[in-house]
Amino acid sequence: MTQPDAPQEHRGRQTALTISLLGGALAVAFEAYGTVTAMPQAATDLGRIELYAWAFTAFIIGQVLAIVLAGRIVDRIGPVLPLAIGVGVFVVGLLGAGFAPSMLWLLIWRFVQGVGAGALNLSFMVVVAQAYGKAERAWLMTMLSFCWMLPGFVGPPLAAWVTTTFGWHWVFLGMVPALLLVMAVGAGPMLHLHRTRDAGPRPETNPVPIWAAFAAAAGAAALQFAGQVLGTTGIIAAIVGAVVLLLGLPQLMPDGFLRLARGMSSVMLTRGLASGAFFAAESFVPLLLIEMHGFTLGQAGIFLAVGSTGWTLGSVIQAWRGLRIRRDQIIHLGALSLVIGLLVTAVAAALQWHWLLVVLGFTFGGLGMGLLVSSTSLSNMQLSEPQLIGRNTSSLQVAEGLGNALITGLAGAIFASLHLATDPSGTFTPIYLMATVFAGLALVTALRIGPVRNESAGVG
Numbered sequence: 001m002t003q004p005d006a007p008q009e010h011r012g013r014q015t016a017l018t019i020s021l022l023g024g025a026l027a028v029a030f031e032a033y034g035t036v037t038a039m040p041q042a043a044t045d046l047g048r049i050e051l052y053a054w055a056f057t058a059f060i061i062g063q064v065l066a067i068v069l070a071g072r073i074v075d076r077i078g079p080v081l082p083l084a085i086g087v088g089v090f091v092v093g094l095l096g097a098g099f100a101p102s103m104l105w106l107l108i109w110r111f112v113q114g115v116g117a118g119a120l121n122l123s124f125m126v127v128v129a130q131a132y133g134k135a136e137r138a139w140l141m142t143m144l145s146f147c148w149m150l151p152g153f154v155g156p157p158l159a160a161w162v163t164t165t166f167g168w169h170w171v172f173l174g175m176v177p178a179l180l181l182v183m184a185v186g187a188g189p190m191l192h193l194h195r196t197r198d199a200g201p202r203p204e205t206n207p208v209p210i211w212a213a214f215a216a217a218a219g220a221a222a223l224q225f226a227g228q229v230l231g232t233t234g235i236i237a238a239i240v241g242a243v244v245l246l247l248g249l250p251q252l253m254p255d256g257f258l259r260l261a262r263g264m265s266s267v268m269l270t271r272g273l274a275s276g277a278f279f280a281a282e283s284f285v286p287l288l289l290i291e292m293h294g295f296t297l298g299q300a301g302i303f304l305a306v307g308s309t310g311w312t313l314g315s316v317i318q319a320w321r322g323l324r325i326r327r328d329q330i331i332h333l334g335a336l337s338l339v340i341g342l343l344v345t346a347v348a349a350a351l352q353w354h355w356l357l358v359v360l361g362f363t364f365g366g367l368g369m370g371l372l373v374s375s376t377s378l379s380n381m382q383l384s385e386p387q388l389i390g391r392n393t394s395s396l397q398v399a400e401g402l403g404n405a406l407i408t409g410l411a412g413a414i415f416a417s418l419h420l421a422t423d424p425s426g427t428f429t430p431i432y433l434m435a436t437v438f439a440g441l442a443l444v445t446a447l448r449i450g451p452v453r454n455e456s457a458g459v460g
Contacts, residue, residue, distance in 0.1 A: 013189040017131060018140065020186020021124060024087075025147040027179040028117055031094070031172070032151070034159035035059075035110075038168040045168065048103035058107045061217045062114025063121075064401045068213035068252060070119040071394025074126050080194035083123035087183050090116025091176055098173035118397075125393045129381045131193055137381065138319035138456035141374040145315035215248025216398060220405045226413070234413070245402070253395050264383050264392060266448040270331060271376045272399035273442035274338055276407030278369050281342055281435040283408055284415065284428060285362055292424040293355040310341075310363035314370020319456055326460035327375050327382070327452040334372030335443035341365025342439050346432035352425050365439075372446075379452045407438055 039055050070082045093113030100106035124144075132140055159171050222241025226234045250257060254264040289295040314337070317323060318330050325333075344361030347353070376396065384392040411431045418427045453460035 013192060014131075017127075017186050017189035017193075018143075020182055020189070021127065021140070022143055022147050023182025023185065024120065024124065024179065025144050026150065027175055027182060028090070028120065029148045029151040030158075030178075031113075031175045034151075034162070034171040034175070038159050038163045038171040041163050042106060042168040043103065046100070046103040046106060054107050055110050058111040059114035059117070060401060060405055061221050062111040062116075063118035064114075064220055064398055064405075065213050065217040066115040066118025067122050067394045067397045067401065068216065069210070070122040071391045074123060074393075075388065075391055078194055079123040079126035079130065080190045082119050083127065083190065084183075086116050086119030086121075086123055087179065088116070090120055091179060092116070094172045094176050094179075098169045098176075122394050122397055125377060125381075125397075126389055127190070127193065129384075129389050129393070131189075134382070134455035137378055138374070141377060142315045142319040145370060145374055146312055209251055212248040212251035215244050216252055216402065219243075219245030219248060220402055223406055223409055226409065249402075252398050254392065260445060260448060262448050262450045264380070266445050266450075267331075267376050267379050267383065268395055268399040270335065270442050270445045270449065271373070271396055272403030273407075273438050273445060274335060274369065274372050274403075275400040276403030276405075277342060277435045277438040277442060278338060278365055279404045280408040280411040280438075281345065281362070281365065281432060284411060284431055285345075285358065287415075288349060288358060288424070288428045289355060292349070292352065292428065293358075295355070308366055310366030310368075311370040311373075314367040314372075315374050316370070317367075318371050318374050321457045323454070324457055324459050325454065327379050327454045328446070328449045330375045330454065331372050331379070331446045331449060332443070334368040334370070334375065335439065335446045337368030337371065338365050339368075339436060339439045339443055341368060342432055342436040346429060346436055349425055349432055350429040372442075378455070379449065382452060382455065407435070410434065 035055070043055070066086070070086065073082050090113055093109050093111075093116050096109035096112060097106055100109055128137060128140055128144075162170050162174060219241045222237045222244065226238035226241060229237065253268055255261065257265040257268060260266060260269065286295075314334065318334075323330065341361045341364030344364065345358055346361075348355075348357035348361060380392050380396050381389065411434065414431050414434065415427060418430065451460055
């Protein structure tokens with residue numbers, strides 16, 4: 001029988017584990033923002049610039065596939081070994097991309113990075129669920145959100161400096177020692193967590209079929225492709241992608257997902273719709289500021305970073321013990337804030353109002369996402385049975401990934417069809433109205449979640 005830790009020993013392990021988790025999230029987020037900045041130069045150097053968008057699509061495909069498979073493995077053997085494997089695969093992907101001799105090889109290694117990142121992110125969330133008390137989780141989610149958002153402020157200029165000074169290769173290669181270092185800090189606590197978990201591999205309860213993971217990845221790829229290609233080819237790709245996705249999706253989500261059942265299913269759908277609406281809107285904020293208000297790319301990036309402060313603020317508020325409402329009600333507020341923020345941005349685009357209204361709308365939308373994303377993750381942890389935490393966490397992250405892919409792809413299709421045919425207002429207004437509609441659907445699904453206790457405030 002394992003002896004209980006001394007309080008000081010427990011605190012030391014918890015501190016090291018927290019540093020490792022936060023550092024890992026920071027490293028992965030820096031890589032994501034750095035890739036966005038470095039890819040134009042990489043595509044120019046390697047040629048085949050027409051494949052540029054697939055550098056991001058390949059990552060999403062690998063991520064969706066890995067999230068599903070890692071969730072299945074985590075429920076059998078715990079999160080620590082899948083986490084270590086995810087780190088290893090991600091590092092291999094970084095090294096491969098850094099030394100890629102052609103665009104095709106870069107896409108392959110971006111897929112490998114997506115596989116590693118999917119396993120890494122899924123395992124992170126399960127470690128949080130297993131290693132921290134209910135009251136600590138909300139605080140940790142706030143810190144994780146801060147780590148995911150911080151690179152939005154400093155990542156692009158830092159990656160631009162690295163790219164111009166040393167070359168785009170080092171945007172990938174430079175992350176390897178940083179990631180290995182922060183993972184080494186938490187190696188001891190993670191091994192302790194692995195040794196002290198419930199004994200023995202658990203049999204899978206209602207396992208996810210492997211084919212469903214591939215169907216989700218293939219469907220997302222086809223729909224992403226359809227969003228980038230107009231005409232008959234795009235229509236065929238969209239139909240095939242939708243059919244394949246609808247075959248696999250019910251297998252990846254909780255029972256009742258397609259009929260919008262209360263509880264876990266509504267949590268998943270709310271996360272997917274809200275994330276897709278926000279990230280589709282975020283993708284076009286720089287272009288809106290450049291084309292409608294004459295900003296430079298650098299100026300647009302600065303205001304994109306300023307708008308990101310809303311997300312951080314929302315994440316802090318959701319963990320505040322003085323917020324005396326239930327967790328599901330925090331999700332309602334987040335979805336409502338997202339609707340208002342995107343609607344303000346849509347109206348500002350339609351009437352060509354001052355750019356400050358665009359920034360205000362984006363910031364208010366980010367506030368809603370800070371409230372909603374952390375709270376849906378916490379609701380998932382609280383509503384999940386212990387033996388299903390890996391599966392349900394993978395479902396939540398798959399819902400987010402697919403929401404991002406599908407709604408951003410739709411925004412891209414709108415942009416491609418209108419950009420050359422109308423003025424900036426006529427191009428961006430439909431995009432932001434579409435995003436507002438999906439945010440409204442997220443609010444509708446959020447209202448169906450049902451009561452979820454706010455553990456950090458002791459309410460519900």
